[in-house]
Amino acid sequence: MKRKFSFNTQVNIVRYAGSLLLTFLFGAMIISMQGESPLAAVRYIFEGSFGNKVNLGNVLHWFASCAMVGFAAAVAFKSGVMNLGLEGQLYMGAWISAILGYKLALPPVIHPLVCILAGMAAGLLWGLVPALMKLIFQVNEIITTLMMNFIAILLTDYLTVLFLDYEGITNVTVVKTPTIQKTAQLTVLIKGTSATTAILIAIVVGIVLHLLYHYTVKGYELKQVGENLRFAKMGGVNATQTFISIFLLTSMIAGMCGALEVLGVNHQFITSFSSNMGWDGVMIARVAVNNPLVVMAVSFFWAIFKAGSLYLERATELNRYVINLLQAMLVIFLSADYSMILNKYYAFVKRKKQRLEIKEGT
Amino acid sequence: MGQETEKYVLETRNICKSFGALKANDNISLKVKRQSIHAILGENGAGKSTLMNILTNIHKPDSGEILIDGKVMKFKNPRDAAKAGIGMVYQEFMLAKDLTVLENIIIGYEEGSGPLIDKKKNREKCEELCQKYHLDLPLDEKLTELPVAVLQQIEIAKVLYRGAEIIIMDEPTSALTPQGIEGLFQALKELKAQGKTILLITHKLDEIFAVSDALTIMRDGKLIGTFDPYEIDQQQAANLMVGREVILEAQKLPCHPKDVVLKIEGLHVRDSEGIERVKGVDLTVRAGEIVGIAGVAGAGQQHFIEALFGLRGAEKGSVVEFKGENILGKHPGELRKHGIGYVPQDRIATGCNTKGSLWENAIMGYHRAKGFTPKWRLNRKQADTFTRQVLKAFDVKHQSIEEPIGSLSGGNIQKLIVGREFLQDCDLLIIEDPTRGIDVGAIEYIWAKIIEFASKGAAILLVSHELNEVMQLSDHIYVMYNGQLQDGGEHGELSEKEIGFIMTGGKRDEEKV
Numbered sequence: 001m002k003r004k005f006s007f008n009t010q011v012n013i014v015r016y017a018g019s020l021l022l023t024f025l026f027g028a029m030i031i032s033m034q035g036e037s038p039l040a041a042v043r044y045i046f047e048g049s050f051g052n053k054v055n056l057g058n059v060l061h062w063f064a065s066c067a068m069v070g071f072a073a074a075v076a077f078k079s080g081v082m083n084l085g086l087e088g089q090l091y092m093g094a095w096i097s098a099i100l101g102y103k104l105a106l107p108p109v110i111h112p113l114v115c116i117l118a119g120m121a122a123g124l125l126w127g128l129v130p131a132l133m134k135l136i137f138q139v140n141e142i143i144t145t146l147m148m149n150f151i152a153i154l155l156t157d158y159l160t161v162l163f164l165d166y167e168g169i170t171n172v173t174v175v176k177t178p179t180i181q182k183t184a185q186l187t188v189l190i191k192g193t194s195a196t197t198a199i200l201i202a203i204v205v206g207i208v209l210h211l212l213y214h215y216t217v218k219g220y221e222l223k224q225v226g227e228n229l230r231f232a233k234m235g236g237v238n239a240t241q242t243f244i245s246i247f248l249l250t251s252m253i254a255g256m257c258g259a260l261e262v263l264g265v266n267h268q269f270i271t272s273f274s275s276n277m278g279w280d281g282v283m284i285a286r287v288a289v290n291n292p293l294v295v296m297a298v299s300f301f302w303a304i305f306k307a308g309s310l311y312l313e314r315a316t317e318l319n320r321y322v323i324n325l326l327q328a329m330l331v332i333f334l335s336a337d338y339s340m341i342l343n344k345y346y347a348f349v350k351r352k353k354q355r356l357e358i359k360e361g362t
Numbered sequence: 363m364g365q366e367t368e369k370y371v372l373e374t375r376n377i378c379k380s381f382g383a384l385k386a387n388d389n390i391s392l393k394v395k396r397q398s399i400h401a402i403l404g405e406n407g408a409g410k411s412t413l414m415n416i417l418t419n420i421h422k423p424d425s426g427e428i429l430i431d432g433k434v435m436k437f438k439n440p441r442d443a444a445k446a447g448i449g450m451v452y453q454e455f456m457l458a459k460d461l462t463v464l465e466n467i468i469i470g471y472e473e474g475s476g477p478l479i480d481k482k483k484n485r486e487k488c489e490e491l492c493q494k495y496h497l498d499l500p501l502d503e504k505l506t507e508l509p510v511a512v513l514q515q516i517e518i519a520k521v522l523y524r525g526a527e528i529i530i531m532d533e534p535t536s537a538l539t540p541q542g543i544e545g546l547f548q549a550l551k552e553l554k555a556q557g558k559t560i561l562l563i564t565h566k567l568d569e570i571f572a573v574s575d576a577l578t579i580m581r582d583g584k585l586i587g588t589f590d591p592y593e594i595d596q597q598q599a600a601n602l603m604v605g606r607e608v609i610l611e612a613q614k615l616p617c618h619p620k621d622v623v624l625k626i627e628g629l630h631v632r633d634s635e636g637i638e639r640v641k642g643v644d645l646t647v648r649a650g651e652i653v654g655i656a657g658v659a660g661a662g663q664q665h666f667i668e669a670l671f672g673l674r675g676a677e678k679g680s681v682v683e684f685k686g687e688n689i690l691g692k693h694p695g696e697l698r699k700h701g702i703g704y705v706p707q708d709r710i711a712t713g714c715n716t717k718g719s720l721w722e723n724a725i726m727g728y729h730r731a732k733g734f735t736p737k738w739r740l741n742r743k744q745a746d747t748f749t750r751q752v753l754k755a756f757d758v759k760h761q762s763i764e765e766p767i768g769s770l771s772g773g774n775i776q777k778l779i780v781g782r783e784f785l786q787d788c789d790l791l792i793i794e795d796p797t798r799g800i801d802v803g804a805i806e807y808i809w810a811k812i813i814e815f816a817s818k819g820a821a822i823l824l825v826s827h828e829l830n831e832v833m834q835l836s837d838h839i840y841v842m843y844n845g846q847l848q849d850g851g852e853h854g855e856l857s858e859k860e861i862g863f864i865m866t867g868g869k870r871d872e873e874k875v
Binding site: 214215216217218219220221223224227228230231232233234235236237238347350351354 | 422671698706711716717722731733734737739740
């Protein structure tokens with residue numbers, strides 16, 4: 001048996017190929033069970049993503065959002081911080097940028113910049129609370145960040161109503177802030193679509209993170225802290241400081257993502273707008289093994305599924321949650337311990353070969 | 363033929379096992395006589411543990427067979443091996459701290475019907491067992507308070523309870539005091555008298571010569587030979603283990619201590635539960651000398667070192683001065699900048715990042731103490747140069763500096779860890795257990811480096827659970843017992859036995875009387 005790749009590479013190949021295959025298999029089963037053709041579903045997804053200019057714009061828009069939450073999650077997980085509060089941080093960022101986008105009168109370029117910075121600050125402050133609770137009271141950040149999601153979603157809801165002073169509410173089912181000023185809106189890259197400069201910002205953030213991890217001492221420390229905290233402490237890394245900086249960075253990116261959503265596409269804060277984007281981030285980071293560049297690639301696929309699933313829902317009997325289901329399945333399949341499986345397989349092949357040799361020998 | 367095999371309770375025939383390209387066991391044919399204490403000697407990585415894991419069916423052999431009482435065994439899982447009478451006592455005890463001694467012994471093999479446990483029957487069985495083998499165990503006590511020697515006896519009781527006829531012990535003496543080792547050997551002899559067979563896996567030659575009936579030496583995955591203890595002496599056995607001449611004694615250089623580098627006065631440290639672990643330690647370390655601290659594990663060394671290196675807070679009123687400057691309360695990063703290096707005890711949990719590459723591991727600490735230019739930038743050229751220096755100076759066997767450190771052997775990992783601290787030219791080096799669980803060749807190498815480093819003018823504080831190591835290397839020896847330091851004399855002043863006596867709470871003068 002020739003071994004062209006190192007064991008780790010082999011494991012990764014099996015991991016990704018196997019998971020994709022399994023996901024497609026199960027997906028085909030689920031779709032068939034609902035009386036639709038899996039192949040047609042694939043076609044609709046691609047039509048929904050690349051069929052025309054608007055669809056393509058949607059994919060690009062989703063790419064930016066997915067990549068931003070993906071970065072936020074990856075930054076946290078890479079350093080062993082379980083920030084599950086992306087959703088909440090995103091809401092805070094979105095709300096504050098919608099308000100400032102509406103209230104302030106500033107020239108273009110500066111206006112969105114101010115809004116984005118404010119969104120980042122809001123996300124950061126929201127992330128600071130669980131960080132401090134962990135440091136002072138040793139409360140596990142998984143619990144606090146998770147709970148603070150609910151607070152953020154309902155708080156922004158309440159603040160929106162408060163801001164509108166009850167009179168501005170024309171529609172009871174959808175509570176939203178007024179549309180932001182033209183000056184605050186992000187520039188549209190492809191006319192008539194939702195592809196805005198948010199895409200460029202996402203790419204820049206991804207590259208900056210990549211550079212941070214590969215070319216700076218701080219990035220080196222962040223990685224070591226995630227892989228072995230005791231090792232990092234022993235080596236002189238200030239764990240407390242690092243923990244805070246990770247927390248602030250991840251929640252800041254999440255807040256920024258919320259701001260970009262508002263300034264780029266929605267142009268207003270709509271309560272409960274995000275449809276679990278924060279959780280997409282968790283999944284994307286998981287699939288991309290917390291590598292910023294891979295996060296970008298995975299986000300692109302995620303975006304195709306997101307844009308395509310809406311179209312799929314319209315064109316077929318299928319519900320778009322089928323796609324969510326497939327995404328979740330993919331994450332679960334990827335999380336299996338493939339090195340163990342591969343080892344068992346090799347041992348099995350070897351034993352079989354030996355048995356065969358013995359048989360031939362006698 | 364029948365009688366021939368009857369003599370051997372355990373036999374392996376042509377066992378082979380490979381991990382990737384590494385042949386961990388190469389055609390091992392071992393014969394173990396019934397009712398004997400059989401030692402298996404070899405350096406780390408010689409394949410001892412692999413062989414034992416094959417006997418207990420944790421690893422499946424690639425080929426070869428195992429015979430018990432002359433019958434070929436077909437094990438499907440570790441439980442089959444246990445049923446066939448093979449019991450294993452691991453180096454790291456597999457015990458549940460929160461359960462009582464009794465519960466630990468019966469776990470997994472409880473007497474009772476269905477989901478119910480018959481407490482009375484279990485207790486009777488345990489008491490009977492303890493009586494039979496003269497094990498004096500406090501059955502109802504929880505494990506948290508018990509000393510290591512007792513934990514080991516619990517492990518032995520556990521395998522006996524499971525009906526083991528052949529007991530395999532992995533490095534059983536590593537956690538014990540000299541007195542504890544004697545107690546263990548007494549217990550082993552008792553077991554032997556009762557008809558059990560014992561396999562001792564170890565790389566400590568001197569201890570096992572006294573008790574073994576047979577010695578099997580392994581090297582590089584091969585079985586070198588099985589000897590009677592009177593056939594060969596220690597030196598010969600050591601040569602067979604490493605395949606070359608080994609000097610088991612360190613080449614100590616004369617020591618010329620200069621200025622005081624580290625001064626500790628009245629250091630008190632509490633653990634996270636508020637229990638005082640270090641109870642007033644006074645100590646000075648001068649430039650150019652090696653100060654060694656011996657002691658049984660858990661005597662307070664860990665808390666002492668952690669407080670010293672800023673990983674743990676110390677009580678008010680404690681004084682720790684480095685070159686006359688107070689360093690208490692400073693975190694490790696600052697201490698490293700001051701020129702203090704640290705080799706932690708547990709190389710896997712603390713000493714390295716097993717997922718990281720060689721260079722990532724080599725520059726840890728250095729990146730703060732020496733720093734890069736410019737300060738914020740991870741200068742790979744500089745990092746690689748330093749890594750290569752470490753690898754070369756400490757003869758770390760490796761393939762590339764990008765490979766994960768987890769793929770190196772224990773000895774090579776330790777060399778890298780020690781090397782990374784040594785090459786930063788610190789003024790004070792705190793070293794914990796620098797040679798724990800590594801092979802003789804690497805021990806020799808690291809010992810020589812420590813002595814060389816001190817002779818160049820560095821102050822070294824050596825904390826080791828290996829008494830011999832402290833005695834070989836230190837210019838002045840202290841013994842930590844119950845959070846306090848006892849004087850253990852200058853280099854060579856007291857014998858191993860005398861220091862062992864202090865380690866278990868005796869006073870130096872009492873011993874002399």
